[in-house]
Amino acid sequence: MKKLLRLYVVGKTMSAAEALESIQSHLADPALENWELEVVDVLEQPQLAEEDRIIAVPALIRKLPPPMRRLVGDLTNREQLLLGLDILNREQETRE
Amino acid sequence: MGAGKRGDRTELRNKREHLRAFWNSRVLEGGVTKLETGVSGFDEMLEGGLPEGRTTLVSAGPGCGKTVLLAEFIYRGATELNEPGIFLTFEERPEDIQHNLANFGWNLKGLADAGQLLFLDATLPEEGETVHGRVDWLAPMLARIRHAAESLGARRIAVDNLGAVFLRYEASADARLARERLFRFADGIKQLGLTALVSTERAESAASLSRYGVEEFVSDGLIELDIDSGIGSDVRTMWVRKLRGCGYRSGKVLFEITHDGLEVYPKIPIDTSIGDTDFTIRERFGIPPLDKALGGGVPQGHIMLVAGNTGTGKSTLAMHFVKQGLSDGESVVWVALEEPVRQVLKTARAHGWDLEAGMEAGRLQFVTAPMLDVIADKLLYQVIDAVIRCGACRVVVDSISSLESASMDKEGVREFMMQLAGFAKTLGVTVILNYLSGDTFGANKEQLLGSLTTNALRLSSIVDGIILLRYVERDQGVHKLLTILKLRGSAHVKDILRYEINQDGLSLGERFGVGG
Numbered sequence: 001m002k003k004l005l006r007l008y009v010v011g012k013t014m015s016a017a018e019a020l021e022s023i024q025s026h027l028a029d030p031a032l033e034n035w036e037l038e039v040v041d042v043l044e045q046p047q048l049a050e051e052d053r054i055i056a057v058p059a060l061i062r063k064l065p066p067p068m069r070r071l072v073g074d075l076t077n078r079e080q081l082l083l084g085l086d087i088l089n090r091e092q093e094t095r096e
Numbered sequence: 097m098g099a100g101k102r103g104d105r106t107e108l109r110n111k112r113e114h115l116r117a118f119w120n121s122r123v124l125e126g127g128v129t130k131l132e133t134g135v136s137g138f139d140e141m142l143e144g145g146l147p148e149g150r151t152t153l154v155s156a157g158p159g160c161g162k163t164v165l166l167a168e169f170i171y172r173g174a175t176e177l178n179e180p181g182i183f184l185t186f187e188e189r190p191e192d193i194q195h196n197l198a199n200f201g202w203n204l205k206g207l208a209d210a211g212q213l214l215f216l217d218a219t220l221p222e223e224g225e226t227v228h229g230r231v232d233w234l235a236p237m238l239a240r241i242r243h244a245a246e247s248l249g250a251r252r253i254a255v256d257n258l259g260a261v262f263l264r265y266e267a268s269a270d271a272r273l274a275r276e277r278l279f280r281f282a283d284g285i286k287q288l289g290l291t292a293l294v295s296t297e298r299a300e301s302a303a304s305l306s307r308y309g310v311e312e313f314v315s316d317g318l319i320e321l322d323i324d325s326g327i328g329s330d331v332r333t334m335w336v337r338k339l340r341g342c343g344y345r346s347g348k349v350l351f352e353i354t355h356d357g358l359e360v361y362p363k364i365p366i367d368t369s370i371g372d373t374d375f376t377i378r379e380r381f382g383i384p385p386l387d388k389a390l391g392g393g394v395p396q397g398h399i400m401l402v403a404g405n406t407g408t409g410k411s412t413l414a415m416h417f418v419k420q421g422l423s424d425g426e427s428v429v430w431v432a433l434e435e436p437v438r439q440v441l442k443t444a445r446a447h448g449w450d451l452e453a454g455m456e457a458g459r460l461q462f463v464t465a466p467m468l469d470v471i472a473d474k475l476l477y478q479v480i481d482a483v484i485r486c487g488a489c490r491v492v493v494d495s496i497s498s499l500e501s502a503s504m505d506k507e508g509v510r511e512f513m514m515q516l517a518g519f520a521k522t523l524g525v526t527v528i529l530n531y532l533s534g535d536t537f538g539a540n541k542e543q544l545l546g547s548l549t550t551n552a553l554r555l556s557s558i559v560d561g562i563i564l565l566r567y568v569e570r571d572q573g574v575h576k577l578l579t580i581l582k583l584r585g586s587a588h589v590k591d592i593l594r595y596e597i598n599q600d601g602l603s604l605g606e607r608f609g610v611g612g
Binding site: 008010011015042043046047049050055057059067068069070071072074077080084 | 231
């Protein structure tokens with residue numbers, strides 16, 4: 001099944017660039033192998049933000065596969081990100 | 097919603113517009129244009145509506161009706177003013193709001209589907225969210241609002257409730273940051289040319305902006321809603337704390353949540369410059385000796401107080417006044433607070449006076465009110481509506497004392513009388529106010545009229561004339577005595593006159609005392 005993350009940002013701001021940069025570095029992580037990233041600028045595609053009910057950015061959404069998950073704010077911490085997206089649960093994390 | 101109900105609403109609106117022409121003596125100041133909300137009475141309170149292109153905050157505790165107010169602002173815009181609007185909700189799901197407000201007969205979902213309004217859902221998603229560090233909610237929300245406003249052609253927006261987004265994302269914000277955020281939010285909305293009504297919880301709640309002090313410093317306008325428990329129902333008030341650069345009616349204003357939304361009852365401005373009594377026109381009681389004693393009748397536009405103990409014939413005297421008005425071809429409004437309308441008609445029939453004919457001809461209108469928690473301001477609106485509807489020249493209030501005992505607010509009763517007097521004078525309507533005074537037994541401290549023998553009558557400055565009805569024991573009998581205590585601007589008989597109440601009503605006899 002397709003594995004899709006979607007990152008919402010607003011405009012070409014410093015914080016948008018920082019969010020994108022940290023996600024891209026996380027994608028190199030083996031745990032996020034085969035995950036695709038889609039970047040949406042709310043200014044350009046407001047209807048997508050509407051559908052996903054985006055209230056705050058940066059927002060990272062696990063679109064596929066379910067369960068849907070969302071992380072808002074600081075995306076630099078690898079563990080927070082993987083736990084928040086339910087890609088790695090706590091038990092797995094400790095086993096590894 | 098049925099066709100009949102909508103018709104009523106239109107009629108009410110037309111009347112209000114008509115009345116507004118009478119009342120709105122003050123012109124908008126400061127060059128700020130107003131956006132009509134369409135919420136009944138709210139626009140009068142705001143002297144035209146909300147400041148256009150600005151953000152007005154509504155601060156209220158739970159259950160005070162802020163969501164209803166906000167939704168009605170959008171609903172009336174869509175249905176009556178041809179002005180689509182956005183409802184942005186941070187707390188309650190749009191489906192829940194639509195469902196809850198369907199009780200008012202508002203088909204918000206249908207209107208949303210038809211593109212006449214739009215819900216922006218900013219509630220927390222089902223799956224929840226994990227928040228770390230700092231986030232930016234202003235930019236995405238403003239982008240979504242812009243998108244919605246452009247696709248809808250919206251000019252108005254309601255935001256319910258902004259405090260929730262601060263609670264969610266700005267928990268660690270200090271006052272300076274919160275103010276800056278709110279300022280940027282309000283500014284962003286202004287840039288979009290939207291007029292905003294934004295709610296926030298009152299200070300005691302966590303989802304409140306008050307704790308940052310932003311209400312005072314940032315918003316262009318601030319309205320507070322409040323609720324108090326009455327005896328038979330809740331008493332709701334709203335209060336414009338400020339409205340930058342605009343005129344508005346100050347002071348607490350009563351409102352109700354009716355089957356059809358909000359009804360706000362703002363105070364009616366009194367324009368004393370219009371109060372012009374024509375002393376050549378007299379409204380007769382149809383009791384020749386009394387009319388003669390009054391110099392021909394009550395001068396048109398006068399407010400007459402008829403005071404007396406129970407059973408002295410105040411209602412009978414008022415009934416004479418109504419009957420004479422009807423037979424003079426005038427219309428009359430009877431404010432029945434003492435007894436049910438049926439009882440009034442029955443009493444009239446016993447005297448052989450047919451008031452029903454006047455009712456059927458639409459020339460006699462009754463106004464009634466519940467006997468608990470009478471909202472004086474609402475009653476005033478009812479009286480004014482009735483006066484306008486039938487073009488009344490005479491108004492009878494039977495009695496002010498019932499209003500006093502049924503209202504929780506004594507000052508409100510006095511204000512009611514002042515406002516009624518002010519309104520009546522502008523239209524040249526003559527008013528009879530019945531007042532139960534415990535004169536014979538000594539006055540109650542709580543009553544407006546203490547001892548009538550003193551000059552310190554609190555009502556004296558409001559009314560133009562006083563007729564006093566009294567009992568006196570003499571020669572082993574009880575005599576009834578009438579005195580005209582006061583009749584502003586007109587000569588009148590100052591004697592004490594004997595009177596009787598019998599089959600024909602009230603009949604005036606000779607002077608009391610001389611051979612009496």
